[in-house]
Amino acid sequence: MMAKTPVQFSLNGSSAAVFVDDAQNLLDVLRRGVGDLTPKYGCGQGTCGSCTVLIDGEPHLSCLTLAETVEGRSVETTNGLAAGPNLHALQEAFMENFAAQCGYCTPGMLMAAKALLDRTPRPSREEVIEAISGNICRCTGYDPIIDAIMAASGQATRRTG
Amino acid sequence: MVTITTVDTLQEAAASSGQGSSLLGGGTLLMRGVNYGDQDVSRIVRLRQPTPLAGISSEGERIRLGAFATMATIMKSGDTAFLHPVARAVGGPAIRNMATVGGNIFAPHPYGDFAVALLVLDARLRMSDGSEMDLDRLLPVRDTETRLVESVSALRPAGDDFRFLKVTRVKPRGASVLSIAAWLPRRAGRVSGARVAFGAMAPTPVRVPEVEAALEGVNLDQNGIERALQSVANNLNPPDDSLASGWYRKAVAPVHLGRLLLGQGTR
Numbered sequence: 001m002m003a004k005t006p007v008q009f010s011l012n013g014s015s016a017a018v019f020v021d022d023a024q025n026l027l028d029v030l031r032r033g034v035g036d037l038t039p040k041y042g043c044g045q046g047t048c049g050s051c052t053v054l055i056d057g058e059p060h061l062s063c064l065t066l067a068e069t070v071e072g073r074s075v076e077t078t079n080g081l082a083a084g085p086n087l088h089a090l091q092e093a094f095m096e097n098f099a100a101q102c103g104y105c106t107p108g109m110l111m112a113a114k115a116l117l118d119r120t121p122r123p124s125r126e127e128v129i130e131a132i133s134g135n136i137c138r139c140t141g142y143d144p145i146i147d148a149i150m151a152a153s154g155q156a157t158r159r160t161g
Numbered sequence: 162m163v164t165i166t167t168v169d170t171l172q173e174a175a176a177s178s179g180q181g182s183s184l185l186g187g188g189t190l191l192m193r194g195v196n197y198g199d200q201d202v203s204r205i206v207r208l209r210q211p212t213p214l215a216g217i218s219s220e221g222e223r224i225r226l227g228a229f230a231t232m233a234t235i236m237k238s239g240d241t242a243f244l245h246p247v248a249r250a251v252g253g254p255a256i257r258n259m260a261t262v263g264g265n266i267f268a269p270h271p272y273g274d275f276a277v278a279l280l281v282l283d284a285r286l287r288m289s290d291g292s293e294m295d296l297d298r299l300l301p302v303r304d305t306e307t308r309l310v311e312s313v314s315a316l317r318p319a320g321d322d323f324r325f326l327k328v329t330r331v332k333p334r335g336a337s338v339l340s341i342a343a344w345l346p347r348r349a350g351r352v353s354g355a356r357v358a359f360g361a362m363a364p365t366p367v368r369v370p371e372v373e374a375a376l377e378g379v380n381l382d383q384n385g386i387e388r389a390l391q392s393v394a395n396n397l398n399p400p401d402d403s404l405a406s407g408w409y410r411k412a413v414a415p416v417h418l419g420r421l422l423l424g425q426g427t428r
Binding site: 003005022023025044045046049052055058059060061063064065066068069112115129130131132133134135 | 162163164165167185187188189192193195196197205207210233252253254255256258259333334
């Protein structure tokens with residue numbers, strides 16, 4: 001019988017406690033163990049970035065993170081961005097700039113962007129591109145996403161079309 | 162079924178290793194294998210974090226990188242500024258927060274770009290049994306080596322002596338079509354003691370002595386490097402994969418080596 005390991009961590013500021021299977025990844029625990037469906041399973045091999053979460057404030061790929069390694073650490077997902085009915089500035093900017101189409105990459109994009117803005121509140125466009133360089137979007141062509149992140153940082157966007 | 166064993170020291174990890182066991186570094190390669198049902202992994206040995214093996218220290222003209230130091234840690238350290246472009250080439254920010262120096266040394270083709278840079282920087286490994294080993298001696302036997310890597314000591318190059326280039330088909334981040342690192346110390350403008358290594362051009366990162374010999378005593382201009390460029394294709398037999406055929410890699414390698422040596426398009 002597969003062993004279960006108890007793991008406690010902070011999820012979006014609240015305490016979470018789950019039993020995880022051997023070799024279970026964090027994405028699986030978040031989605032099936034805790035019920036936070038915002039991080040997405042895309043490729044399972046660290047290529048697409050749709051499962052990006054913040055661990056202790058830094059972006060990590062939850063599909064490649066052994067779940068028990070987050071014991072005692074802080075995990076942030078897109079589920080924790082909004083404050084009640086008030087969306088996070090990044091979420092507002094993604095809506096205003098049409099930065100989501102199918103929406104599958106959006107949670108990962110938002111968390112990669114949040115990590116950037118938490119560290120660099122007014123990033124350059126190049127810094128934004130670098131911050132989302134591990135996240136793939138097959139719909140938007142990236143410009144609306146970059147514009148949205150620039151807008152969320154209070155800077156004018158460059159897109160004219 | 163995969164089981165997890167958590168230990169406190171690398172020596173404990175080495176003692177508990179065996180057939181089907183893998184040491185967890187950042188997980189960027191091991192966990193993808195687990196996710197895809199890799200039958201070669203039946204046991205993951207995990208070092209309890211935080212570990213002192215994740216640090217970076219300066220040792221005179223050399224720098225010591227703990228095997229668990231991540232690419233992000235390297236990019237934050239002023240002591241490793243010469244390695245920032247190399248670490249930056251290893252995936253996006255999330256991957257770089259996870260991927261470790263030790264993991265990169267054991268990364269299968271076409272990964273392991275950081276190890277390519279270490280090869281030309283005279284990397285010496287401190288192993289879990291306390292012994293030392295040169296990186297270029299480990300790489301050919303890395304799949305059967307039972308000792309674990311504790312840390313890596315590398316030379317700190319001067320000026321623009323050290324150069325690195327990674328060629329990908331997916332921008333801005335992707336696995337290597339090939340990567341090249343070169344250490345090009347010069348005396349009176351002429352190359353003296355060059356080291357050149359390639360990634361994704363062989364089953365493991367490799368130095369190419371014939372290219373290094375062809376660079377000895379030359380000026381880094383088009384005429385000076387011509388013989389080195391010609392010797393690339395003759396001395397490498399790159400594998401095929403979904404990114405590029407061996408034929409393609411062989412065809413473009415001299416072009417990219419030329420750009421690196423002439424200081425065009427390095428990063």
